Amino acid sequence: MFGGYNENKLKPTLKMAVSRFEMAANKKTALMKQQMREISKLLDESPPKEEKARIRAEALIRDDGVVEAYEILQLTCELLGERIKLISSEKTCPDDLKSSISTLVWATPRCDIKELNEIKKQFRSKYGKKFDQAAMDNEGGVVNERIMAKLSVQPPSAFLVQTYLEKIADQFGVDWAPKDKIRADQLAAPMSAPIGYSVQTAPGTGLAPPESFPPTASMVSDMASAGGGPSDSVSVLSASSTTMNQSNNSETKPNRNGSEHIVTATVMPVIPIPPTFDNDVDIVIPPAPGHGGGTSNVDDDFDSLQARFQNLKR
DSSP, X not given: OTTSOOHHHHHHHHHHHHHHXXXXXXXXXXXXXXXXXXXXXXXXXXXXXXXXXXXXXXXXXXXXXXXXXXXXXXXXXXXHHHTHHHHHHOSSOOHXXXXXXXXXXXXXXXXXXXXXXXXXXXXXXXXXXXXXXXXXXXXXXXXXXXXXXXXXXXXXXXXXXXXXXXXXXXXXXXXXXXXXXXXXXXXXXXXXXXXXXXSOSSTTTOOSOSSOOOOOHHXXXXXXHTTOOHHHHHHHHHHHGGGOTTSTTOEEEEOTTSOEEEEOOOOOOOOXXXXXXXXXXXXXXXXXXXXXXXXXXXXXXXXXXXXXXXXXXX
């Protein structure tokens, strides 16, 4: 029948799959060694980027499982290639090969090996759609349990992730110890989501202190008593103004969506203004020498006034 089972097509495909599994495993192994070096550098930083290293270790564990599954599937393809005559001579699947063939069929959509698609197609043509569906559903538990575990989408346990990190730190000579020890009830559970405890404060510049919090009113008063200048007080007050959401200078305004937000007044510096003279204040001109401390006479002539102004210029 056209498009049906073909022994001459199945056997070379199995041999090509063996080579493909080997190349894929070697490629992943080389990439995993590079990932291990990157994880060791994360653990060697100060402070260690432990959370990022745990995420990288989880990906490393998954790739490690894929390589392990590839090697088992490679052996399976070699076995079926050697027993191709037995497969072709039997109308039904031999009992001793049922698990191997079902495992290949089940692993086909979960592996990035294109030869498995043709192998699955050949076995489907040989044994029918029911056999193919039973293998995909793992009816009777015939699929290799180790293959199912290594190709599973479930994340690894927190204990396994920490074990990988400890082994990597020991292999690359990194002095690292986990910050949080895993409790007994967390050994089998997946790794918890990162909360950011290993992220450095102000990672862009690194200028902020390890613990930077908004200044309080007591901090402002301490700076004033220590002799801080106006610029210091203004910078502290402007930084702390964001925390004064419930002060008398704040008000609520509606947003476009109808909700309310708090508008906080910015604390402005107080600049001292020098005193000025009032326009209504009379300027008193002292009397010229020789006229005493009293007021000037009404009948002073122009010459006497000019002499007084000359004395003032002196």
